[in-house]
Amino acid sequence: MTTAPEAPTKETATAIVPSYVRDAWWTPENPGRGAEVRDASTGELLAVVNSDGIDLAGMVEHARTVGQAELGKFTIHERALKLKELAQFLRGHREELYELSFKSGATKIDNMVDIDGGIGVLFTFGSKGRRELPNSNVIVDGPMEVLSKDGSFAGEHIYTRIPGVAAQINAFNFPVWGMLEKFAPAFVAGVPTIVKPATPTGYVTEAMVRLMVDSGILPAGSIQLISGSARTLLDELDYRDMVSFTGSAATANLLKSHPNVVHGGVRFTSETDSLNAAILGPDAVPGTPEFDAFVKSVVTEMTVKAGQKCTAIRRSIVPAELVDDVVAAIGARVTERVVVGDPRAEGVTMGALASLEQLKDVRGAVESLVEAGGKIAFGSLDAPEVVTASGEKAVVTDGAFMSPVVLTWEDVEAPALHGTEAFGPVSSVVGFSSLEEAIRLAAMGSGSLVASVCTNDPEAAKTLVTGIAAHHGRVLMLNREDAKTSTGHGSPVPHLVHGGPGRAGGGEELGGIRSVKHHMQRTAIQGSPNMLTAVTGVWHTGADRHLADPADPSTHPFRKSLAELRVGDAMRSELRQITREDIAKFAAETGDTFYAHMDDEAARAAGVFPGIVAHGYLLVSWAAGLFVSPEPGPVLLNYGLDNLRFLQPVPAGDSIRVTLTAKQITPRVTDEYGEVRWDAVLTNQDDELIANYDVLTLVEKEWPKKA
Structure with a gap:
């Protein structure tokens, strides 16, 4: 390889726009004439673009090996945090990108859309990746499906990153945003990117890639750049890889007809002409x-x-x-x-x-x-x-x-x-x-x-x-x-889908977490609850629990910091009986005097109640009293409930107990605490299911806190 010159300037007006290949800048040894790139407003020659001799096979192999390995060392949250860090770095270099982009005919407002908009996409995915995805490399898609009568065999769907490269082929109109809106979700997913910008404005893309590389934030193999033709790129791709194309419908149709797309399983998504x-x-x-x-x-x-x-x-x-x-x-x-x-x-x-x-x-x-x-x-x-x-x-x-x-x-x-x-x-x-x-x-x-x-x-x-x-x-x-x-x-926004049917290409980009999953494979996995738990890191009903010893308060899962808590740690409460007086008192204090809690005859007449029954929120409130460990400890607060369902009424005279299990543990990369999702199950004295839901808490990473 040869070392590339700096990005084109007035002093180096006929520089070769370099490529970034296998973590090094590259220009052809014999560039020849190449394609000339000119200032859109003045016609001044800015640079020459030529990729003759570029090692496309080597780039793909580097992405599949080095890029995949280095990105795989980080969790989804850690990669998302790197995007935020990268966005902060790039924001400090906007002006130099503006100056370069003016040569493409773009105004200051145009540059805000392209450059600031692209950096904004990094911020968005840096945030959404940490808020909406697990701090792991496996995403669970939907609930577990029980496949046997005794619950010993079950299945569900998971997402894992594709094992290849995300190759993006972009149009000339958005040399920065067009690249970053594809790079960001691929990076969060853990998939390395090869960028092929359009020749007329590719020098702006090159300047952005150079800044990204110079930041020192990205793992090796995360990004590579082809400045010039990439006619044989699809020859090097297979079912492990994906291509995201933006441009004309004619070019998209030509690429989609490539044997490696038609027969080889290359994932191909396009965004094309649109009236x-x-x-x-x-x-x-x-x-x-x-x-x-x-x-x-x-x-x-x-x-x-x-x-x-x-x-x-x-x-x-x-x-x-x-x-x-x-x-x-x-x-x-x-x-x-x-x-x-x-x-x-x-x-x-x-x-x-x-x-x-x-x-x-x-x-x-x-x-x-x-x-x-x-x-x-x-x-x-x-x-x-x-x-x-x-x-x-x-x-x-x-x-x-x-x-x-x-x-x-x-x-x-x-x-x-x-x-x-x-x-x-x-x-x-x-x-x-x-x-x-x-x-x-x-x-x-x-x-x-x-x-x-x-x-x-x-x-x-x-x-x-x-x-x-x-x-x-x-x-x-x-x-x-x-x-x-x-x-x-x-103005496409990163939170919502960008794409369209028919002439528009039939693909989707952006769309928040949807676009991260575009770079992942959904797989149905089947096995016992213990095996599903081992693969996903999420506790499944029927998997082993590690019950606390009622006689030893220190074993209560609420007494454990994230350093000690493990998925499957659990506690099972004693029974607590519900009386008519309890129900009447709750109704009086809350104002919830719904007939099913106040009138035996009316409750029975409804056909769904055996008589006066407890309020659902009374049961949830009592459950909290049954499972909490009240002394100060690593559990900081409860910030919500998910998926609450009441499955059968509880009449006066029945008793309830709660079984609480650590279901999912998500440490926050930037904080001294993380999120724990608990599986809460309410049963009666006959072990019949009364209600279930998820309790969401914030828990310290270490307890007692270090001074």
């Missing part, structure tokens, strides 16, 4: 907050990233009588607020497209739409006058600048309207005569990432959303109540 729609409700006439919010959303999606967003609004579907009003309002807002030019110039709100090639493609797409029946109602395909870096206004032929364009259509069902995407600052305004027609027009996009429904009429919202939901991965409902707080039509 997203925004629907304006009939009630949202000019002058309403909904009309204003709709117009603002359309203009935002046309101009952020110069419309180069997979989530941009390509079809504005509005009541037919409002087409002219919407076009006029869009045009007025663009004229008033949009300044096209070099992102480094003061006041510029929309930068250049990513390259001259991209500009040619978008203009060509608009021309084909016009030939198919579209009419340019606002804007032009002529080279616009723009603000240059010096602050002057000029027509710049070396820059990839384009004015926002709005199209209208007489034939609202024209195939090109619903099938041709101009991936730039372009949107069509389409009229509908009924909600049913609006739904049909939205569906003609053949599957989209996102749609917006802008109305303040709940019935219209219900009709539209339920009508289009199955055609979209996400639907934003926009009205006067959330117009100011909404994250926006085109």
Whole structure:
């Protein structure tokens, strides 16, 4: 290997954009001409991209061996904590990334979406991974299924990480966010990543990867980078690996037809072309907050990233009588607020497209739409006058600048309207005569990432959303109540699924913990409760318990810190009898005088009670009294109950006891305590099941505390 140069700068304007291979920077020994990358605003040559001779097989093998081994040394919580640490580090380097990203045509707002948004994804998964997943490497999926009469044989599902590599192939429009939104869930799952960014903006991705590596936070083999072509990457992958693709449908279909995907079992998920729609409700006439919010959303999606967003609004579907009003309002807002030019110039709100090639493609797409029946109602395909870096206004032929364009259509069902995407600052305004027609027009996009429904009429919202939901991965409902707080039509958030059916690729990304599980295999495991407990680290009903000695208070599980407590440690209380006086007193003190606790005749008449019965919450309250160890100790507090179920009534005269078992122990990496989930079972004097639930507590890691 050879040592790579630093990221491209003015002084090294023709540098080779390096790759990161097997934990070392690499450039080809004979780079040749390579692909030229130019400043989107000025046409200045920035760098050359060439991956000739890169060892793709070695990269995959390194990920499967070193990457898997090093990531496997950490638990899910520990990896999530590293993401938080990485996000904090990267946040301190935002400005240098901004400066580099300006060269791609991105404005400051665009960079906030891409760079800050990407770092924000790391923060989100750093938090959700620790709050919603176990501090282990096995995730239990659903309850145990008893498979034998005596309970000695059972089954359940678990998630474990896939044993290969997560290869991501990304588009040019989000060189940072596009990489980090895939890297974060893979890292939490414990799967190493190989990144293949798009050539026009890959130098920005390289700068981010360099910072990630230089942070010293990531384990060896966690991330590798291919700067340039990776045509044979899929040749090196098999069923252990997964590919996450973002780009054109044509390229996705080509990759999906690879033998290793079709026959070799490579997991393939894609996010592709999407003719997203925004629907304006009939009630949202000019002058309403909904009309204003709709117009603002359309203009935002046309101009952020110069419309180069997979989530941009390509079809504005509005009541037919409002087409002219919407076009006029869009045009007025663009004229008033949009300044096209070099992102480094003061006041510029929309930068250049990513390259001259991209500009040619978008203009060509608009021309084909016009030939198919579209009419340019606002804007032009002529080279616009723009603000240059010096602050002057000029027509710049070396820059990839384009004015926002709005199209209208007489034939609202024209195939090109619903099938041709101009991936730039372009949107069509389409009229509908009924909600049913609006739904049909939205569906003609053949599957989209996102749609917006802008109305303040709940019935219209219900009709539209339920009508289009199955055609979209996400639907934003926009009205006067959330117009100011909404994250926006085109902003995927890490908490919710990003993806869509049909033309949009049929895949899912993000979605919180769902996206972590995308990088894991769900497996059904079967065995005895003891064996299920051993594999999962979670106690299962029927597994061995280690009962405390009632005569020795020190053996009570509440007297044990996390250093001593083990899954299966348990206690079984004495019986406590319930009297009518107990029930009446609880009713009087709580105000819960429901007839089943007060009136024998009415209770029996209901057909489900044997007469007056104890309150369910009386039973739970008494159970706490039966299982707690009251003196100060390692158990800090009870912070909730889960899955509480009352299974049969308890009449006066019956007795109850509680069996409490340590079910799951989750130490917190950053705190001196952890969470313990206890299995609580209430039974009567005949050992019949009365109620069960989980008790959640916080417990000290050591007790007594060290001074």
